Amino acid sequence: MSWLWWILLLAGAAIIAGLAFYAGRLLLLVRMQSQQAEQTKQKKNQYLIDSIVLISRAMQAEQCELSEGALRVWVLLDHLELADKADPVTEYPGICQMYEVVKDMPTHKARKQHDKAHIRQLDKIREKAEVDLKDFILADVEKLLSQYRAQVSG
Incomplete structure (x- = not known):
């Protein structure tokens, strides 16, 4: 073989080795990024x-x-x-029902933008729902505590 073929063969091998190194580095970065995403998800879930x-x-x-x-x-x-x-709808029906009652009620600044009679009416609805659903909500709270208490950090 001539020198030209040896030079081309070495250049090709160098290019392939460089591309293989680059691909390996990219795979490592992807793996590290997915591990970081999983750790972030775990921290969020713990919070x-x-x-x-x-x-x-x-x-x-x-x-x-x-x-x-x-x-x-x-x-x-x-x-x-x-x-x-x-499924929280079936697992925690009391909390779900209470949420359905209050989810569209105004809070904070939005509450101040409504007239007092309307706010009193909404408060009556909310308070009645609290009384009616109290036992169901507290049962759901107990279920939540028994399910997640052991997983609390710190």
């Missing part, structure tokens, strides 16, 4: 579980109104990303 347990305990101790707690817990459950996550 959500900690919050669910904290709010559930507050509801159980009557430190938090059932309607407010149900609204907050429902949103947290919606954001929870677990492989074995149960």
Whole structure:
């Protein structure tokens, strides 16, 4: 073989080795990125579980109104990303029903934009739902606590 063929063969081998190194590096970066995404997801889920347990305990101790707690817990459950996550509508019917009552009610600044008679009417609806659903909500709270209490960090 002539020198030209040897030079071309070495150049081709160098190019292939460089591309293989580059592909390996890209695979490593993808693997690291997926591990970071999984760790971020686990941290988020842990934060959500900690919050669910904290709010559930507050509801159980009557430190938090059932309607407010149900609204907050429902949103947290919606954001929870677990492989074995149960359907919250069937798993926590009391919290679901309370959420359905209060989800469209104005809060904070929006509440101040409505006249007082309308706000009183909404408060009566909310308070009646709290009384009617109290036992169901507290049963759901107990179920949440028994399900997630062991997973609380710190």
